[in-house]
Amino acid sequence: SMIQQSNGDVLLEYVDATGNTQSASVIIRTDDKTIFSGTFFTSNFKTMINDISKTSYYVDITVDHKEYGIVSSTFNSSIDSKVDGVFQS
Numbered sequence: 498s499m500i501q502q503s504n505g506d507v508l509l510e511y512v513d514a515t516g517n518t519q520s521a522s523v524i525i526r527t528d529d530k531t532i533f534s535g536t537f538f539t540s541n542f543k544t545m546i547n548d549i550s551k552t553s554y555y556v557d558i559t560v561d562h563k564e565y566g567i568v569s570s571t572f573n574s575s576i577d578s579k580v581d582g583v584f585q586s
Contacts, residue, residue, distance in 0.1 A: 498579040507549045513540040517563035524557040
């Protein structure tokens with residue numbers, strides 16, 4: 498999820514209820530530039546992104562999952578959004 502805070506910062510949060518994420522790489526970008534990129538080595542994380550305006554973004558996420566291997570997705574998102582995904586075979 499990406500939630501705009503009252504001070505204008507954005508809270509980025511990732512939660513894997515199974516606890517089987519080995520790493521998650523996230524890139525938030527526009528057509529012109531990368532706004533944020535980071536790799537996290539945990540199943541749950543939160544981070545603040547400063548100085549981000551309320552517009553539409555592309556979010557690229559690559560998850561290395563203990564059971565499902567490497568899973569990648571790109572989606573168009575806006576601030577104050579939540580995307581739910583389910584790993585299944």
